[in-house]
Amino acid sequence: MKSVVVRSVSKLWGEARAVDDVSFEVEQGTLAVLLGPSGCGKSTTLRMIAGLDEPTSGSIEIAGKDVSGLTGSSRGVAMVFQSYALFPHLTVADNITFGLSVRGTPKPEMAARLDKVAALLGLEPLLRRKPSQLSGGQQQRVALGRALIAEAPVCLLDEPLSNLDAQLRQELRHEIRALQQRLGVTMVYVTHDQTEAMSMADRIILMRGGKIEQNGTPADLYERPANIFTARFIGGAPMSFLDLDDGAGGAVIAGTSSPPLFAGPGKGRVLGLRPEDIAVDDAHKSGLLHATVTGVEYLGAEALVTCALGDRSILARTRGAAAPAIGAQVSLSWHPSAAHVFDAASGKRLTIDSHAATPTPRLHTLHYQGSINA
Ligand SMILES: Nc1ncnc2c1ncn2[C@@H]1O[C@H](COP(=O)(O)OP(=O)(O)O)[C@@H](O)[C@H]1O
Numbered sequence: 001m002k003s004v005v006v007r008s009v010s011k012l013w014g015e016a017r018a019v020d021d022v023s024f025e026v027e028q029g030t031l032a033v034l035l036g037p038s039g040c041g042k043s044t045t046l047r048m049i050a051g052l053d054e055p056t057s058g059s060i061e062i063a064g065k066d067v068s069g070l071t072g073s074s075r076g077v078a079m080v081f082q083s084y085a086l087f088p089h090l091t092v093a094d095n096i097t098f099g100l101s102v103r104g105t106p107k108p109e110m111a112a113r114l115d116k117v118a119a120l121l122g123l124e125p126l127l128r129r130k131p132s133q134l135s136g137g138q139q140q141r142v143a144l145g146r147a148l149i150a151e152a153p154v155c156l157l158d159e160p161l162s163n164l165d166a167q168l169r170q171e172l173r174h175e176i177r178a179l180q181q182r183l184g185v186t187m188v189y190v191t192h193d194q195t196e197a198m199s200m201a202d203r204i205i206l207m208r209g210g211k212i213e214q215n216g217t218p219a220d221l222y223e224r225p226a227n228i229f230t231a232r233f234i235g236g237a238p239m240s241f242l243d244l245d246d247g248a249g250g251a252v253i254a255g256t257s258s259p260p261l262f263a264g265p266g267k268g269r270v271l272g273l274r275p276e277d278i279a280v281d282d283a284h285k286s287g288l289l290h291a292t293v294t295g296v297e298y299l300g301a302e303a304l305v306t307c308a309l310g311d312r313s314i315l316a317r318t319r320g321a322a323a324p325a326i327g328a329q330v331s332l333s334w335h336p337s338a339a340h341v342f343d344a345a346s347g348k349r350l351t352i353d354s355h356a357a358t359p360t361p362r363l364h365t366l367h368y369q370g371s372i373n374a
């Protein structure tokens with residue numbers, strides 16, 4: 001069942017389109033992430049689902065019902081903000097139950113629900129404290145508790161972890177995801193952090209400039225980015241983009257002596273490669289792409305290696321202990337399925353038949369070295 005349906009929603013602030021004809025659906029009991037750079041319209045979209053802003057056009061349904069004109073609690077949504085927005089003069093317990101007491105919930109019911117939420121979030125020892133006596137992570141747990149106690153079927157979270165340090169963010173994102181699955185609530189979670197999105201989401205809705213660039217599972221966005229924007233945004237270390245050109249045996253990397261990558265034209269096309277998909281061989285080998293190491297960023301378990309290919313550069317990832325030295329002559333290769341090809345003008349992904357390329361038999365037997373020849 002669809003829990004949230006956003007249908008052709010736009011929001012104009014004066015002339016500016018903060019959200020531009022956005023449509024998506026969220027299945028009940030799943031976690032959808034609205035992801036994208038600052039200013040792309042994530043919060044505006046979330047606030048319209050919450051009923052804090054009304055769309056300029058389009059409609060929103062929650063649990064099958066058009067909710068235009070309804071307030072948040074009558075829509076069945078609860079919201080968690082980045083700024084925890086706790087009342088400084090109230091205890092943790094009173095902060096969590098504030099909404100219930102405003103609505104006149106009977107005391108015994110309120111106490112029972114508080115116990116449950118406090119246990120879920122590990123807040124029992126803190127219930128008598130004031131917000132100023134809590135760490136940032138504890139304050140965010142209280143804010144989360146205040147949303148969960150509403151027992152709304154849909155929980156909306158706007159960058160809830162942005163004010164926390166990296167370690168705490170990682171802990172809390174696991175915790176939020178586990179809670180969401182345990183309680184079976186639908187969550188719409190806003191973040192600009194692709195790692196957070198990738199690790200938490202059932203579906204990611206990636207936005208730019210008020211529009212959706214791609215809507216899919218984390219694996220869809222990583223493995224089959226629909227366009228250059230998505231390819232750039234998703235992934236730990238950045239994908240390298242290289243212009244292609246027409247070569248004698250097929251498409252080649254422009255400005256290099258690259259072997260043909262696949263049959264067909266290269267001009268007007270861009271090759272995208274993720275650092276983790278590139279194998280670095282520590283010598284110039286015939287039939288492979290030759291490069292010179294110009295930079296090494298050592299990160300312990302792994303190293304990011306910048307390689308010059310003519311006047312272009314490409315980023316590869318190796319094991320930390322296997323990182324080549326700066327100045328080393330290396331050969332680069334990758335599996336054909338790791339090559340992402342885009343139209344240079346539109347940025348859209350192109351489907352390339354990598355098996356149609358000119359074969360180089362010697363390399364066929366080598367794992368990870370297909371795309372040069374396959
Ligand atoms: N209340 C407002 N009045 C005018 N412009 C706004 C308002 N809220 C947001 N905007 C603009 O709408 C665009 C989208 O903002 P927002 O949804 O907050 O982006 P995000 O949450 O993705 O960073 C931005 O250009 C922002 O400046």
Ligand SMILES: [Mg+2]
Pocket residue numbers: 042043044
């Ligand atoms: Mg925002």
